[in-house]
Amino acid sequence: MDTTKAFQSVETLRDNATALEGSCFCGKVHIKCNTNMPFPFMVCHCIACRKTGGVYCVNVAAEKDSLDVKGREEVKSYRGSTEVATERFFCGTCGSMLWGEDKRYPTRIYPAASCLDSELPRAPEEHHVMTKYKQSWLRLPTEYDDVKVEAYPEMGDKTRETWHIDNNLFGKAGDDMEKVALFSP
Ligand SMILES: [Zn+2]
Numbered sequence: 214m215d216t217t218k219a220f221q222s223v224e225t226l227r228d229n230a231t232a233l234e235g236s237c238f239c240g241k242v243h244i245k246c247n248t249n250m251p252f253p254f255m256v257c258h259c260i261a262c263r264k265t266g267g268v269y270c271v272n273v274a275a276e277k278d279s280l281d282v283k284g285r286e287e288v289k290s291y292r293g294s295t296e297v298a299t300e301r302f303f304c305g306t307c308g309s310m311l312w313g314e315d316k317r318y319p320t321r322i323y324p325a326a327s328c329l330d331s332e333l334p335r336a337p338e339e340h341h342v343m344t345k346y347k348q349s350w351l352r353l354p355t356e357y358d359d360v361k362v363e364a365y366p367e368m369g370d371k372t373r374e375t376w377h378i379d380n381n382l383f384g385k386a387g388d389d390m391e392k393v394a395l396f397s398p
């Protein structure tokens with residue numbers, strides 16, 4: 214993946230990031246972070262998302278060095294093995310998924326849309342990925358033109374960065390979302 218464009222855009226749009234806030238179900242953990250990629254367009258049906266998220270997961274991407282966690286001592290994480298790129302962080306008391314990290318994209322975190330209290334902008338299209346692994350009883354909304362269904366794509370195929378850049382939505386958010394300065398001094 215060509216990340217040069219993404220990082221240039223981050224420079225350009227540094228003052229245009231959006232603040233996200235989230236919390237777990239029991240309320241012991243609160244997170245805040247800034248994002249240039251707030252559109253929740255990807256719905257993942259892989260086995261890990263299925264088991265940990267409740268049928269499927271939706272994540273967004275945010276800047277790792279903007280992450281602020283209250284109740285950090287409650288947070289636990291899980292990585293299947295050292296070969297697995299992703300580590301999932303969750304509340305050790307109530308089990309709510311909070312965010313993921315991926316060794317391949319070390320400047321990012323991936324907040325679980327399910328824990329976010331901030332309203333996310335509605336994406337102009339929805340990608341259901343890894344549907345080969347979805348639960349068989351679950352119907353997909355394939356009757357909508359803006360819903361794409363992919364049985365088994367490589368997850369790097371359309372990263373959250375490339376999707377936001379391709380759709381000219383990098384650094385953009387819904388009108389009602391609060392804009393913040395990234396890495397404020
Ligand atoms: Zn909790």
Ligand SMILES: [Zn+2]
Nearest residue numbers: 257258259262
């Ligand atoms: Zn998944």
